[in-house]
Amino acid sequence: xxxxxxxxxxxxxxxxxxxxxxxxxxxxxxxxxxxxxxxxxxxxxxxxxxxxxxxxxxxxxxxxxxxxxxxxxxxxxxxxxxxxxxxxxxxxxxxxxxxxxxxxxxxxxxxxxxxxxxxxxxxxxxxxxxxxxxxxxxxxxxxxxxxxxxxxxxxxxxxxxxxxxxxxxxxxxxxxxxxxxxxxxxxxxxxxxxxxxxxxxxxxxxxxxxxxxxxxxxxxxxxxxxxxxxxxxxxxxxxxxxxxxxxxxxxxxxxxxxxxxxxx
Ligand SMILES: Nc1ncnc2c1ncn2[C@@H]1O[C@H](COP(=O)(O)OP(=O)(O)OP(=O)(O)O)[C@@H](O)[C@H]1O
Ligand SMILES: [Mg+2]
Numbered sequence: 494x495x496x497x498x499x500x501x502x503x504x505x506x507x508x509x510x511x512x513x514x515x516x517x518x519x520x521x522x523x524x525x526x527x528x529x530x531x532x533x534x535x536x537x538x539x540x541x542x543x544x545x546x547x548x549x550x551x552x553x554x555x556x557x558x559x560x561x562x563x564x565x566x567x568x569x570x571x572x573x574x575x576x577x578x579x580x581x582x583x584x585x586x587x588x589x590x591x592x593x594x595x596x597x598x599x600x601x602x603x604x605x606x607x608x609x610x611x612x613x614x615x616x617x618x619x620x621x622x623x624x625x626x627x628x629x630x631x632x633x634x635x636x637x638x639x640x641x642x643x644x645x646x647x648x649x650x651x652x653x654x655x656x657x658x659x660x661x662x663x664x665x666x667x668x669x670x671x672x673x674x675x676x677x678x679x680x681x682x683x684x685x686x687x688x689x690x691x692x693x694x695x696x697x698x699x700x701x702x703x704x705x706x707x708x709x710x711x712x713x714x715x716x717x718x719x720x721x722x723x724x725x726x727x728x729x730x731x732x733x734x735x736x737x738x739x740x741x742x743x744x745x746x747x748x749x750x751x752x753x754x755x756x757x
Pocket of ligand 1: 524528529547548549550551552553554555556594
């Protein structure tokens, strides 16, 4: 039987010894007869930064929403820090920071009001609350916009407000859906720097379309296309699939005629 990309990669030693902090176990999401994701299985070990790649409509956001417990899987199990996100979502959510694709921003609020609201909702005590808000304002460089309505902020600042919300309760696991989408090159640099700093202490899954981003930051790549796993392995291994070129590797693994996983 032909070995699939995912199977080949899973034999790599990159995650073997690490405690799994983000686990997708046979995750599928069906909308009527349409499968937005199908039998997605991978795990992110403690301290890893894994890039989640795939073309538009591949199923990245859908899979991330299942991982965070935001939507229920049609099949399979999602776990964060060992907590099943359907059965034990509150415990899992305490460990998890999630930046959704569009940002859970209350546009009429200021960043200060929104962070304060989220801190209360998460049950942070008033002493910790002030400290944590100061910290995320510093990490996300928000001090100049704290009292402007979010609706009036530029896209880059909205994105940073979303990120500050994800970091507020000091989670050790981050799921970030395209954190650099729509940002200018300077902001992208800033976000990458923040990401590298965060990755020293946290487990991160981030989706992106930008292959340089993968090279610059990721320990590993999970690539999906049309809802299915296509690759799980090192950046270097992915590059070899494209004879040394990541663009070529991405292209060949996301063509319609790419190999189907053998078990389906
Ligand atoms: N609620 C829904 N009902 C029906 N189809 C949906 C729903 N949500 C997503 N889909 C479909 O599932 C597929 C995967 O969408 P998803 O948003 O997960 O892709 P993505 O990889 O995040 O894409 P992008 O790179 O554009 O963000 C798409 O074809 C999308 O139209
Ligand atoms: Mg998406």
